[in-house]
Amino acid sequence: MKLTEKQQLTLDFIASYWGNNGISPSIADIRNGIGLGANSNNTIIFRLNSLEGYGLILRNKKIARSIRLTDLGKSHISQVKKTEIDNTSTNLKQYAEVIFSNVNNFRKDVL
Numbered sequence: 001m002k003l004t005e006k007q008q009l010t011l012d013f014i015a016s017y018w019g020n021n022g023i024s025p026s027i028a029d030i031r032n033g034i035g036l037g038a039n040s041n042n043t044i045i046f047r048l049n050s051l052e053g054y055g056l057i058l059r060n061k062k063i064a065r066s067i068r069l070t071d072l073g074k075s076h077i078s079q080v081k082k083t084e085i086d087n088t089s090t091n092l093k094q095y096a097e098v099i100f101s102n103v104n105n106f107r108k109d110v111l
Helices: 005-021 027-033 041-053 071-075 089-110
Strands: none
Touching: 005 027, 005 041, 005 071, 005 089, 027 041
């Protein structure tokens, strides 16, 4: 499956946020983190629905900060070696640094 640039940016941000903070981002965190305006919650929700439909994330819409990457989602993160990632904080931090760097480079190229 081929994601749009915006879907990829959103997926990468979710992975980066998880790695840096140890919790799922909120819709507001995603909106602010990828540089959307203050009234863009519907845009983020649309992207999350798309990513969930592709099986890349799981979430409970009734619980805040419930976004989780699936194994398939982890395999679609930009420019990251396809290695097995466990849930230890050390591996997540290293993983997030790579993702955060890629997201920043992407944003510089786009903006």
